[in-house]
Amino acid sequence: MKKNIILIGFMGVGKGTTARAYAKRYGVYNIDTDDLIESKENRSIPKIFKKKGEAYFRRLEQETADWIECCVDGTLVSCGGGFYQVDNLKKLGTVVLLHASFDWIHHRLSSAKNAEKKLAKRPLFSDPKKAKKLYREREKAYRKIADLIVDVEGKNMEEILEEIHAGCEKRFSLSKESK
Template sequence: MKKNIILIGFMGVGKGTTARAFTKKYGTYIIDTDDLIESKENKEVKKIFEKKGEAYFRAQEQVTADWIEKCVTGTLISCGGGFYKVNNLKKLGTVVLLDASFDWIHNRLKTAKNAKSKLAKRPLFSDEKKAKKLYNEREKAYRKVADVIIDVEKLTLEEQIAQIAKKCKV
């Protein structure tokens, strides 16, 4: 794989889970943009939002995107839910949207083994009404920037990664 694969989608849709399964099967490197920002800032995303605000965090996403554009190739990149807004997204690789309804995502998070921690690490999901509003705002934008759309509600994890590999020619 020479070109990067960029996984986007709403928080909690399973980008990290999909990335880990993909690398296990195909042996690619994976990175997570939120993890990169947390490492750089030495703070969890939630704490960055609390202490420095969302605008600061979004600026760090752009810094991360710029670094990826210059330095990263042949990698699957799992992105935070708002990362799709970076101005050079299309230059980073093939953009793959993991698509699902809000209710499916919310149910996935609520019924996970570690549901409390999954919800806690997503500061924008703390208010369900606000999260749904945000989902509705982002849904069309995700589709607009995506090169490939994978409907995760109808596929097993294995089927998802197989479709990503096929559509991205891995």
């Protein structure tokens, strides 16, 4: 079993923020699937969506997942909101869902210091009603594929990091015992 931690969850739930804090606290590498895609394409996610469409972007996500499966281990991977749809997600590592209500996520994004930038970076969040519908559609799928669910609402970063670490350490030690 790969010792990657794969953070999934709805856009804006704090996967990137959590990943950076976890990497710093536990001394692991951290990569972001959206950053990898932007680097490969040499353009932002909104520009990829605008120029090539969502289907093209989803193909890029699958290519990224294939690379992670092949070449990455012992790393924390924060994923875009739709990355859970790649066909090899469970082979990438322990899948951790960061969960919060849609209203909490919307408030987090819209009340941030750089709210305009945070919202512009998420093309599927441009219409809050459509985003809420998408949230409801994805919620069951997220829960179904997750190995560990961490509710981030009402918790400080330290509590979130501890919960992720304890849950993943338990899974990693169980996988050693089963060999």
